[in-house]
Amino acid sequence: MLSIIYRTRTFVLTTLICLLSMGMGSAAAHAEEAPASYNYSYWGDSVASPAAYRATAILNGDSLGVGPFKEPNDLHVTADKQIYVLDSGNNRIVVMDASFKLVRIIDTFDGKGGPDQFISPQGLFVTEDKHIYVADTGNKRMVHLDSDGKLVKVIENPESELFQEKFQFQPARVVVDKAQRIYVMAAGVFDGFMEFNANGEFSTFIGANRVRVDPAELLWKRLSTRAQRSRMVMFTPTEFTNLDIDDEGFIYATNGDRFGDTIKKLNAQGNDILRRTGYFNPRGDIAAMSQMVASRLIDIDVADSEIYSVLDSRRGRIFTYNGDGHFMYVFGGLGNRLGEFNAPSAIERVGDQFLVLDKGLGEITLFETTEYGRTLNEAVRSYYRGDEEGAFSLFQKSIHMNANLEFAYAGIGKSLLRQGKYAEAMKYFKQSKDQRNYSKAFLLYRKEVLRDYFPAVMTGIVLLALGTIVLRKFRQWKGGRKRAAIKQ
Numbered sequence: 160m161l162s163i164i165y166r167t168r169t170f171v172l173t174t175l176i177c178l179l180s181m182g183m184g185s186a187a188a189h190a191e192e193a194p195a196s197y198n199y200s201y202w203g204d205s206v207a208s209p210a211a212y213r214a215t216a217i218l219n220g221d222s223l224g225v226g227p228f229k230e231p232n233d234l235h236v237t238a239d240k241q242i243y244v245l246d247s248g249n250n251r252i253v254v255m256d257a258s259f260k261l262v263r264i265i266d267t268f269d270g271k272g273g274p275d276q277f278i279s280p281q282g283l284f285v286t287e288d289k290h291i292y293v294a295d296t297g298n299k300r301m302v303h304l305d306s307d308g309k310l311v312k313v314i315e316n317p318e319s320e321l322f323q324e325k326f327q328f329q330p331a332r333v334v335v336d337k338a339q340r341i342y343v344m345a346a347g348v349f350d351g352f353m354e355f356n357a358n359g360e361f362s363t364f365i366g367a368n369r370v371r372v373d374p375a376e377l378l379w380k381r382l383s384t385r386a387q388r389s390r391m392v393m394f395t396p397t398e399f400t401n402l403d404i405d406d407e408g409f410i411y412a413t414n415g416d417r418f419g420d421t422i423k424k425l426n427a428q429g430n431d432i433l434r435r436t437g438y439f440n441p442r443g444d445i446a447a448m449s450q451m452v453a454s455r456l457i458d459i460d461v462a463d464s465e466i467y468s469v470l471d472s473r474r475g476r477i478f479t480y481n482g483d484g485h486f487m488y489v490f491g492g493l494g495n496r497l498g499e500f501n502a503p504s505a506i507e508r509v510g511d512q513f514l515v516l517d518k519g520l521g522e523i524t525l526f527e528t529t530e531y532g533r534t535l536n537e538a539v540r541s542y543y544r545g546d547e548e549g550a551f552s553l554f555q556k557s558i559h560m561n562a563n564l565e566f567a568y569a570g571i572g573k574s575l576l577r578q579g580k581y582a583e584a585m586k587y588f589k590q591s592k593d594q595r596n597y598s599k600a601f602l603l604y605r606k607e608v609l610r611d612y613f614p615a616v617m618t619g620i621v622l623l624a625l626g627t628i629v630l631r632k633f634r635q636w637k638g639g640r641k642r643a644a645i646k647q
Contacts, residue, residue: 198563199445199486201438201592206563211479211488211532212513214498219522220246223261225253228521233332234507234514235285242509243285244516244523245293250277252291257509259525265291265308275310277302282332282344292341294330301330301343303359314341317361321350334404342410344399351429352402352410365429368399368414405461413456413469421456422469436595437485437566443471443478454478460506464543466536468506470515475500477515481539485566488532491515498524511536531560538570547574569593576600581607 196210220228229248236242240257251266267276278297285291289306301314316328330353332344339357342365351367402412409432410425421442424433439445443454454471461467465482475493480486490513492499502519511533513526528536538553551574554567561567572587573596581604588597 195492196488196490198488198561198565199438200563201565203439203445205446208488208561208563209531210490210529211535212477212490212526212528214524215527216525217497217522218255218259218525220253223253223255223259225261225264228253230518231516231521231523232280232504232518233282234505234516234523235283236507236509236514237285237289238287240509241285241289242507242514243283243291245280245283247280248521250280252283252293263308265304268302268304268308268310270310271313282330284333284335286335286339287337290335292333292335294333294343296329296331296346299328299330301333301341301355301359312359314355314359317353317355319361321364332401334402334410336404336408338408342402342404344402347398349398352399352412366399366410366412366423366425366431367429368416368419400456401458403459403461403467405465406463411459411461411467413459415455417453421454422459422467433484434482435484437480437483438592439486441469441478441480441484441486443469444474444476457503458505460508462508464540466539468508468513470503470506472503475503477506477513481566482543485569487535487539487566490526498526500524531557534560535564535567538567542570542574545577547577550574551578565591567591569596572596572600576603579607 196208197205198208200206220226226249228244228246231244232247233245234242235245241262242255242257242259244253244255246253249266251264253264254262256262267274269275277293277295280293281296282294283291290311291304291306291308293302293304295302299316303311303313305311316326327347329346330343331346334342336342340362341355341357341359343353343355345353348364349367350364352365354362354365356362399412399414402410404410408427411433412423412425414421414423420431420433420435420440422433423431426432433441435441443456452473454476455473456469457472458470459467460469466479466487468477468479470477476489476491478486478489490498491503493501500515500517500520502517503515504518505516507514507516511528515524515526517524534553535557538550538557541549541553551571554570554574557564557567558571568587568591572584572591572593575581575584575587576596576599581600584600585597585604588594588600
């Protein structure tokens with residue numbers, strides 16, 4: 160009997176593995192069929208779109224005269240457009256100006272006991288006053304340097320009751336807010352980001368992911384014996400893969416969750432407040448996700464006006480969304496041509512230009528906007544600033560260049576809604592299949608109609624009521640006269 164059960168389980172598991180393999184294969188084929196630049200329709204179909212960005216140049220260590228980059232891991236661009244490249248394999252930071260000219264190299268600094276250096280650093284962040292924070296992963300520490308590259312402080316293995324007994328501090332990414340609070344993504348930490356105060360003391364964890372259960376793994380556990388289940392890994396929260404911080408102090412983060420929300424916006428309490436009102440939740444490649452081969456998001460960059468972009472390492476693509484979660488455009492890919500990558504590791508903006516760091520090739524690809532990309536960016540910015548007329552005009556221009564851009568119709572509708580043109584807004588919301596905003600515009604339009612016609616309607620009702628009363632009184636008076644005449 161036990162052998163029959165075992166053979167049945169083996170057959171079921173083998174069948175499931177074959178089906179999943181077929182699904183992955185078809186997903187890869189589906190992804191290959193997508194055009195280089197595309198949008199998603201309301202129904203989830205990939206539709207061709209004009210390119211929003213085009214690759215124009217490649218930068219590397221040789222072109223800067225500093226020797227080849229070796230496995231660079233991170234980028235940071237300051238407000239004055241200085242570019243910091245974390246050249247991890249060479250244990251150094253290379254700084255360029257806005258014209259991509261070498262400014263300086265930071266490969267050593269004066270430590271507590273003399274000259275010191277990084278070992279396999281994975282992340283960096285530069286504040287407004289040019290202080291540099293480095294996740295010095297190989298040394299298991301955070302290093303804080305001032306604008307001259309001099310040591311300010313070192314954060315080593317923090318102590319807290321919240322850590323396990325054998326916890327080892329291995330920082331991988333870092334951001335710093337305007338209050339000098341330090342948020343660190345560390346390897347092997349499932350409780351969220353580690354928060355340190357301005358003095359480098361550990362405060363708490365923030366923004367832990369919820370435990371997500373892989374349906375295939377759950378089924379596998381259900382079909383396994385007790386002995387097999389005891390050897391399986393317990394379900395744990397998903398680790399974050401990267402983070403960025405905006406001017407208001409909100410943390411944008413990506414994680415490796417295949418089934419939950421892979422992009423989050425965390426407030427000071429660690430609550431996710433990202434708006435997801437687009438056709439699909441922001442998470443990269445939607446078509447591939449439906450085939451169980453979801454995007455793996457490894458970096459996120461937040462621009463002005465709540466525009467943010469994420470990097471999908473699985474396909475080498477950069478996906479950009481507006482603050483409401485509408486998909487704006489995509490570019491990039493894996494390959495050997497200009498604008499394609501081998502192993503992309505980080506993205507940053509320099510104004511409206513994009514820098515994509517390729518860890519495998521040790522180079523940076525520069526992307527510049529096309530007219531379509533500039534128009535769409537400015538349309539979103541105008542709406543964010545409250546410039547309804549400007550947003551209306553720019554969204555109209557975007558539609559003329561890309562009739563498949565359904566969310567632009569919603570953008571026009573929102574602009575009209577703010578201007579109080581509810582009937583016109585309803586037409587555009589209907590075109591964009593935005594049911595929520597269509598209902599909102601309809602309710603406002605109904606109120607407007609009632610308000611405009613209420614005096615006339617009420618006057619008519621009052622006159623009708625008075626006429627009815629007068630007519631009744633007249634009939635009663637006339638009837639009384641008839642009865643009096645009959646009696647006489």
